[in-house]
Amino acid sequence: MKKILLFVTSMILSNLVFAQKQDTRYFEMRIYYCEPGRLPNLLTRFREHTTKIFERHGMTNIGYWVPVQNDKNALYYVLAYPSKEARETSWKNFGADLEWKSVRTESEKDGKIVSKVESIFMNATDFSPKIKEKQKNPERMFELRIYTATPNNIENVLTRFRDHTVKLFKKHGMENIAYWKSIEKDTTQSKLVYILAHKSEEAGKASFDAFRKDEKWIKVRDESEKNGKIVSKVESIYMKPTDFSTIK
Template sequence: MFKQFLTTMLLFAAVLTASAQDTRLFETRIYYTEPGRLEALLTRFRNHTTKIFEKHGMTNIGYWVPLHEENKLIYVLAYPDRAARDASWKAFGADPEWVKARTESEVSGKIVSKVESIFMDATDFSPKIKSSKSKKERVFELRTYTTNPGKLPDLLARFRNHTLKLFKKHGMTNVAYWTVNGKDDTLIYILAHPSEEAGKKAFDAFRADPDWVKARDASEVNGKLANKVESVYMKATDFSTIK
């Protein structure tokens, strides 16, 4: 009887976990502007683009500019699925309101020189993504991990069981975690810190934490998990839904 009850509860917990996972398609878009044209791009997004995105069923997740790079905007959108994404962008591109805004904003010249796009899925341990505006100014850190072959599941397990809790312990705010469509070696996530200095100090403390050292060593008995880690410190734009 107890065994049957335990099995039922485990199945119920699995259903709850599955239902809690965000199943939307996410897209990170990186815009590189012509020299000196970032402000023109931000103005267009602030006054027009974000509203037209929402009009066509796209959800604005967040908008950021790197602290140490010029002429660059990084933002994330969410859609129900890939078909909805493609339909939304098609409608957006043909929208007279968008065409007018784009044309008027480029009277003085082209704004965007290059666009990069990354399609992503939320991990099962990613926090629920919602609009958030901190009362205190903070910075965000976009981190991209590339794993050794076959090691992504082990990396995800380590984050799920240990890393997120230890980040929180050291004052870092977990914002979102994604894997990349079509790639079995990439984890992308965003943290928030009071400042860049605070973020770097928090990571120093994290790396020296005996609980982290134990978790890392246990997960890498059969080899190192990540072979490349990239970090970009960013500040939220004034129109970002996450600040």
């Protein structure tokens, strides 16, 4: 009985420590699609002004990336806020900021820069590593991956990642940067959104080839899909960090 109590106590303490490590911030991935030829103007505006104004209004710059195959002239970036409510206040104050108004007007004197903006709101998963902001690593290639689960299977996808996939990625030379669960407006189930880092695009593809052939992964995949597929769609985008990204 004493051994059982000690075991239960140990598990509770372990879970408490694990819970304390979870990032409870409110995250937003923003995707800006630029007018033809205007992406350099957007990058200049972010580099010289926008990121600093964001910080002044309580937003944390996590990272900024440009897709390798960028036919849509896009910029992807992630911000963090203390809460959803803080996010609303920060953006309200940002929009009213006199410096921002002046910068926007000056930067758009030759025409509109951004044609469309998309947002993905997210919470960190309980297995996401601590985001190492302002890293001084040699520049890496990043990969954004978004998983759409089959109906009612997002928790099974998360369990597979938590218990197995994240460790296998590391085994095959992939660096786990962050894992999030999207927050959907309607009854649509959440998606898994995550970012990996590789030495290069070629290294990333080689790592995934080795991962898919790994006998442990094959066993895990087959066991998790014994009642049917749990992932219906996988999106992958290789991205380069901008020169002003906090993560490179």
